[in-house]
Amino acid sequence: MNASWLGMDVGGSKIQVRIEDRSGRLLFDQQWPTGPWSGEPWSRKSARMAELIAFACKQAKLTAPPVAVGIGAHGCDTPEECAAMTALMADRLPGSVCQVVNDAALVALSAYGEPAAGLIAGTGSVAVARGADGGWLQTGGWGWVVGDEGGASGLVRAAIGAILLDWDGGCQDDPLTTTLVEAFGVAHLLDLPSQLLRKPASEWSRHAPLIFDCLPRDSRLARQVVDAAVVSLTSLILRLRERGATFNQVIAAGGVIRHQPVLFGLLANALRQHDAGLSLSLLQAAPVSGALRLARQIAPEASLSSPLRGV
Template identity: 40%
Template sequence: METDYIVGVDAGGTRTRLRFATPQGRTLADHRRPAGEWTALDAGGKAAQLAAGLRAVTGRPPLAVAVGAHGCDSDEECGALREAVAARTGVAVTVVNDAFLLEAAVPGEGPAAGLVVGTGSIAVGRRPDGTSLYAGGWGWLLGDPGSAWGTVREAVRLLTRADDRAGRPDDPLLPLLLAHSGGAALRDVVDAMQRLPAHEWAGWAPTVFDAADAGSPAARAALAHGADALVTLVEELRGRGAALSRVIGGGTVLASRPRLARRLAAGLRARLDLPLTVYPGEPVAGAVRLARELAAAG
């Protein structure tokens, strides 16, 4: 870069996006790279990876860097990564959980919960004193409702309950999942899920959502369960003291599935009197906004 610039980073579990922008926010360049072993790295390893990504583009240091980091699920973890990145780069740095990028990407009146629904799901918010709060994000085995793997897991669970009650379920979702798994019976689907890496069977999620649109009872019930559980995550944030006047949702699943978004919006309004805005863009835009604020403050 031959001019002053800032960097916004969306460091997700699958890929990392770096957006280089002017201090006024105009995009100069976008770079994407696989996240690699991001989730397994400590703060020092993550900082080294981010610093290497910056150096690969330019040797001129930025004015400020803002990072939305997957896996930073406490203020302490975000602080440790901020210190590590600052030590590696020598510039002003701010680090938040990547779900907080949604609020930054959609400026508006009043504090917002950020709700990411993609391969996994998590809800975040803040108390009036600025303390961060997190709900969900527990992974494919125990949590992440409404997400890709959460929806597939729930749909298959419902099929197993139907099988226990009445034998092979007469649900149009079953033959679609059999085709994905290469099996001949529901137990083959379950065996495949236990054998395959979770991200592989999470890739069956579009089939489940399409089946819900086509009338599959199990798929529709799984979608409804996921949406209602996502509302509960936001409700739990509020119960722990989060100041909320709106919800900003994002992530590949929520942004691409109107049926899920409608159910979620209805639940948030009915149970919590909160409006939902679904952000279809890239969360890295929120990181750029945070970097602009940091550069202006410095």
């Protein structure tokens, strides 16, 4: 049997599929835009994933279905949702073992060595880790309206809130205030909140780097916003431990944490203050590598004689 394993990362903006053989040799690796996803019925999502998997297997010239398929899917936020999507994919992939997890879990799965928590601080923010029973625990990931502190959308929302509180106190000359008023192109700072409703978060959250740009300009508000983000991201990790997750390393991914070394350094220090042995590092591999590791975990070579269809 020419065994192969397939990993799929379905993120908010792109989908990546990678196939490896028994020795780890790469057989296929390609990306596509995610397209319509949030709000789509699960049947349509599973059909889209199965279509891309079939295409990948054909392009890789596989002579048999992959032994296992590991999938990280954006929007599968609860164990029940992951189990339901796993069942749908198992029906569409009858020759393979299949498991679907939240796409954030792929960050933790990409780590080697000791168990890790995965932390994403990109447009939004979320943390994941395995619980004592082996299932996945998640903190955060609520969306910008009520959460995503430390992510780009949460940072911009918090910055606007800080600017408005400063205005209530009789101030409007902080560098962060003038910077965001100019960036959003509004006539007055009181017009800033409405901008969050007029455009999608994916658009206005791009202003998040401006907050960090204001730090060297002695912006009191920018420092408040960044410090609060560090507290929030630290809390995501600590809540995982409070719920029984065991890990000594945190693997971070996402544009904000990757491109803002100030935030990374402050967060690493905050985590060490709670546990001197808790390390923070940036994800070095594509998240799809975590999906491949999941596939190999649910169907290692030793189990090839009696695979399961869904786990």
